[in-house]
Amino acid sequence: MNDNDKQPSPGGGGNPWMKSLMIWVGILLALALFVQLFDTRGTTATGNEIAYSTFLDRVDEGTVKEVAISRDVIVGKTTAGEAFRTRPLPVPDTTLIPTLRQKGVTVSARAEEGSSIWAALLVQSLPFLLFIGIAFFVVRQMQKNSGAGGAMGFGKSRAKMLTQKEGRVTFDDVAGIDEAREELQEVVEFLKDPSKFARLGGKIPKGALLVGSPGTGKTLLARAIAGEAGVPFFTISGSDFVEMFVGVGASRVRDMFEQAKKSAPCIVFIDEIDAVGRHRGAGLGNGNDEREQTLNQLLVEMDGFEANEGIIIVAATNRPDVLDPALLRPGRFDRQVVVPRPDIEGRIKILEVHMKKVPLAPDVDSRVIARGTPGFSGADLANLVNEAALTAARKGKRLVAMLEFEEAKDKVMMGAERRSMVMTEDEKRMTAYHEAGHAIVSIHEPASDPIHKATIIPRGRALGMVMRLPERDSYSYHRDKMYANLAVAMGGRVAEEVIFGYDKVSSGASGDIQYATGLARDMVTKWGMSDKVGPVEYAQPEGESFLGYSSSQPVRMSNATAQLIDDEIKNIVEGGLTRAKQVLGEHIDQLHTLAQALLEYETLSGEEIKRLIAGEDLGRPDPGAKTSSVPMRGTSIPKTKRPSGPFGSAAPQGA
Template sequence: MNDNDKQNGPDNNGGNPWMKSLLIWVGILVSLAIFVQLFNGPSTQTQGQVIPYSTFLNRVDEGSVREVNIATNTITGIQTNDEKFRTNALNDPNLIERLRAKNVVMNARPEEGPNIWMAILVQSLPFLLFLGIAFFVLRQMQKGGGGGGAMGFGKSRARMLTQKEGKVTFDDVAGIDEARAELTEIVDFLKDPTKFARLGGKIPKGALLVGSPGTGKTLLARAIAGEAGVPFFTISGSDFVEMFVGVGASRVRDMFEQAKKSAPCIVFIDEIDAVGRHRGAGLGNGNDEREQTLNQLLVEMDGFEANEGIIIVAATNRPDVLDPALLRPGRFDRQVVVPRPDIEGRIKILQVHMKKVPLAPDVDARVIARGTPGFSGADLANLVNEAALMAARKGKRLVANSEFEEAKDKVMMGAERRSMVMTDDEKRMTAYHEAGHAIVSLHEPASDPIHKATIIPRGRALGMVMRLPERDSYSYHRDKMYANLSVAMGGRIAEEIIFGYDKVSSGASGDIQQATSLARDMVTRWGMSDAVGPVEYAEPQGESFLGYSSSAPARMSNKTAELIDSEIKRIVEGGLERARQLLTEHVDQLHTLAGALLEYETLSGDEIKRLIAGEDIGRDEGTPSTPLAAAGTSIPKTRRPRGPFGSPTPQGA
């Protein structure tokens, strides 16, 4: 259960409201039953045992009846042994004589008619029961906690966080210092508005958090709630969307009405792109409902009525699809970019998550951060968690650097599939394929250093060569692109050189796909083809609507399309020939590295360098880390994807 569940669960109101109401109505029904019993019970219990009329006459004749009460339809009485009885009266003219003959005391009383109030209660009981059930159902439908009931469509589903438990502050947010500083100023404004107001400053109306998934946008919002000390309402953009037109707009109005009562306050809308997309993007009632909801949101944020003291904080990873009217100043005055952290940011994030984990002395956050370029905050949290789980499975008391390395490999390359059965020929081809990637990478000056090479199946790949950059890079240079193209083709060329042209497998399908994609970007996006020139011909990256896109590419003729295809082919084949040249010159190194991979299965980048230099790699002879499954069942070559061949794509490429 997360913090929100603790703060907004059924215990918040002292128990489950459905259960409380049900118990109330059960108590009412039990009381009615007791009431009926009190009316009916005593009159029947005090009249004694019911006996046949013939038995009554026999007991009179025997002299065992002391007193009788004669009514119109019933006769009750007391026997000589003080037992009470009751019988139905018949039209018997001799009864009085018999009673006199036995000296029985006779009392005449009128027949008791039915109690009018009891009759009314009995007749109205079904109606009262139906009315109670209807009231119970309607009451629950109208409650529905934040508009969840069937009668509460237009109620806001925003929840107010109290942060009594699991409080998050800015001390728990690391690696995004600039974004944290922007939001810290909003919190300071809420705490001390006079500090800014005396210089004419106005409180910002909204802040839009923009960033990739997992970069910490929601965590920042929770930190604002923990730091501000003011009411904090949270809602998802999808909570406004409903199949009935007008419901979303009603929920927006209700949300701002709630916020006005608690001003100053903060309203956090997560995934605002669910409701804030471009207007006019299609037809249909569903779109009309979304557009009306967005219109109401625009009016509430900056319309004729000022919502003083209400700050809107929203988060999205799709800013390109948001309506321009939503992004203008006065609605979202600040757009705070929450980027993926650099190496210093990753160090701080790892340190935050490592506080909860007992670490061995050999764990260095800087070393782990250097080996995780492009990781988001969520990725790093997952990395630390995976390392802790691995250490727990091994029965360790501390999490060592070896667990972090295994966790990093699992996150980046996938889990090992040691149960996969491979033939000796498959293992040998895989070893030469990965060795081809590694040898080309070692002899390409612009290539990133090799982090690890393995022929253990991971994820969807039978083998892998992982390269990691020495530092964070934010641009992609031409020489590095050509180096990556030749590394991509290294596996295919190694198979061709060692096994022959007819034995080349389909294992390079992923490498060819990545190389083609890179070459296409070089030609159509980055202007790195002299024949095509610096013109963008790529497909639009943004969302188009009504046939228009703000990032539409230049129109191309058939001749231009043929030229682009020929340039892409030329660039890819250039990488192929470069890989062929390097592997032909260093075929002895190819054999050496492939043999070591068959023996040890996994080699680090430093071990590969020492191996190529003719040095001892520092392992016991002939003992692989964990052998692959015994040979016996071959894997179809048409289903042998491999990759990735290179380093993660740098940001901004």
């Protein structure tokens, strides 16, 4: 905003509140004038109002000295000097004037009330003046807002230009995506020194498409390019082009490039370009003409007859598969930069960037936090640091310690604690054995990820949870690990059956069964890990759906093959169930020990669980929790109503 914008005009045009106030004041004044012009009571002569019959009586009595007669009113004075007025009859009284003459009353004519030429003109022109004033105000607002999406500016571009005043972002603020940053480094060098490439006949790519999951830093990376090069940065969303009127989007594309030409060299960033750049003809004959015209205009502007030198288009999407091929050909978006989720080293760098703004305690270790957050994007890590700072603030601390980061990580990954949730002793005991079953099977499965934490405190939709974290980032999973995950997933259900009996198995393993079934289905239909089915893909391909139609062909298989796939999925899941029964049957004492500890302490770390299984002391003070005796298999316990949903997820994080 410049200085002129800050100073209101004399008429209040610079202040919207003052402008609205003046409009209402003008309307009220016009209404008051209108009422005054038609209120004849305020414009008649002074004097007492008398009835017409009384006036005639006074004339007959000879007490009237003079009168002034008009069409609407008769005013006059009595011989005693008293003023009066009266209203004549609608029908003219032809005997009035002779009677007045006979009684010696002075008679004169009175001008018609409101008969002024100016007043009459004002009354006639008032509606037109009001209409003209309102029209002038509306047109002025249209002109003022024409560049910002006003009523007369629907064809104007909605791109916003960000300058250095709004916070300069450089590559130092972008961490964890070194490969993507290096690919875009030459774009920065071109914007700084175009002649360096022109001397050798090289041309910089006109468009770069950033592809990555939500939250990986695509927008931040685009702003860093502009910040490093020190050029204007225009940003717009793909949905800002599309309107219900055909041709508006194309007009906005033309206007956006006209603005960019005036500020060249510059960067135009289009976020979520798949909103306007989807594959043409996907509507099966009922395509969106407006969207297709907008896409056509964008294609022409990027690589048409008129070259847009110095304008680099950077777009972002997480659905590159739905983009039109013409948009990805060389000369347009001819470079695709993949922005992946960061690995452990990238997460450390991202955490360090966000931790610069937070006062940290000496015990905070970014590597430990990064190891415990596999699969987190940059946005997830920023949220984690913010949650830790909020947790420390609620506790009244001045520094954010490792404890707050652990609590924030549990809240982000598992949900907030529901300590106010009332659970019976039987529900707590069943939850403890359910989670202990997951943990014991995980400990005795060599291919399973190590346990990070086990808890029976309700979080989110779960009544308890066993969290496992991989020792390092994994990009593929082996067969032995998949079978281990199936056994761990079935461990909770098996523990309920072993301890409480067949009839007391609850619905708490629904999430575990869903995970195990999905994993077994992928093993059979996607990854070819069934000897009977073979290395053949039978999974339904993931394609774009439009109005119920899928762009991908459905999988064709015989009834015998479908039955074979169902049998193999069932056999694999039941194999995990059998393995869980075997492990828990061999280590039933460890199951009792761990469940009893969960009832006493509610939450145990992975190291504490290892020490407990090894028979070592946990080193914790006794919380004094009173727990009842442990029911063994076949012992009858009261049946209680359990909430639906999983006790906890046995799935590894990031799978």
